Amino acid sequence: MSEHISKRYDHELEGVRTGLLQMGGLIEQQIEHAMRGVIERNLPMLEEVIANDKKVNAMEVELDDACIHLIAKRQPAAGDLRVIMSVVKIITDLERIGDEVKKIAKMGRHILESDAVFVPRVELRHAASLAVDMLRRTLDSLARMDVGSATEVVRQDKEVDAEFKSIMRQLITFMMEDPRTISCGLDLLFIAKAIERIGDHSKNMAQYVVFMVKGTDVRHGGLAAMEAAAASD
């Protein structure tokens, strides 16, 4: 491959990566708005989050398309191909995070529209900020090709899971004490579940970043596999 072509390839790959980071930025904002909408009972904000999911979807289609064209035109060798294939997988996880955010906004809207009076008082803020932090760290590890940071995301996922379990226990207590809170409690439970899934998707993406940089598939090896890959040359 001539240097000229190789530079063009790098440039295009960089374009895809920039697009991915932009998509990630939009989704970060979506999560924050969805949670504010739920907590501050702001219906217009929730409606905007739901409408914005179309933008996320359009970005997914565009980026997938760019990846296919990049491979077809440049026919990259194994190493570069690994990077693009990881990007292709990351795109899917990002879009699925978008779907979870839309679900949060819809659940929030459902709570507002049903004029629920018996709302269990659970704290979702901490779990949500953990999930946003995981996503941000993942995007950062992608931008800087930083395996150590990606490993930290896998560690954080355990915290989000623990938060979810704690929220579920609190909700069960509320619901058992006053069955009138059950209906709204389930909406809140599904919001907590969506937050937990955002953590899962961020973890998946962080594992693809490791694959991208190190060439080691750490998807099913747990934290130990991540740490071993991060420590290797």
Place this chain on the structure above:
Amino acid sequence: MSEHISKRYDHELEGVRTGLLQMGGLIEQQIEHAMRGVIERNLPMLEEVIANDKKVNAMEVELDDACIHLIAKRQPAAGDLRVIMSVVKIITDLERIGDEVKKIAKMGRHILESDAVFVPRVELRHAASLAVDMLRRTLDSLARMDVGSATEVVRQDKEVDAEFKSIMRQLITFMMEDPRTISCGLDLLFIAKAIERIGDHSKNMAQYVVFMVKGTDVRHGGLAAMEAAAASD
């Protein structure tokens, strides 16, 4: 590309597709065993489903790897590349179905181990058999590159969603009437949720089959986009 190379490519692509169908077959069986384990209260069967998820994961890694090697070695043109990229996306959805099945088995185990006495009597069988049917039809549409069959899967997804909502309503009624059923009711709710998600993943896969065959991205256009693509030449 000489005919000789092209034939080898076809042969390898066929190998990946066969691997995908085998993975799909294993997952179908996993869903059936998980549901039988839950309904017949069969703990060893649930344990086996949980253990078998490792096989599903190994198949994912192997197939992803085969796809990357296929692209690197054969450098396929746009049309063939579209097929492989769809396969890469389908692999992820299949593995995620595997994760949902594992969750069902773990929830079932949790119900058995907690010796729950107050078990709400909801019927999960119909939803589960719909989801299995969707998966089977998707794999079939993939084997035969049949867009019509893939469109039917998207239609069926609405049925699974309706089943989930009905199960949730029933569970809410049980839980409100007798709060002692809340804890076990939530386990059953998450099993129903996992079934609904199996339907979602099958729908995603069916949409990739359409992309594979028709080159039209129908992921975000709903049933109408699928039907239009199926009707086109």
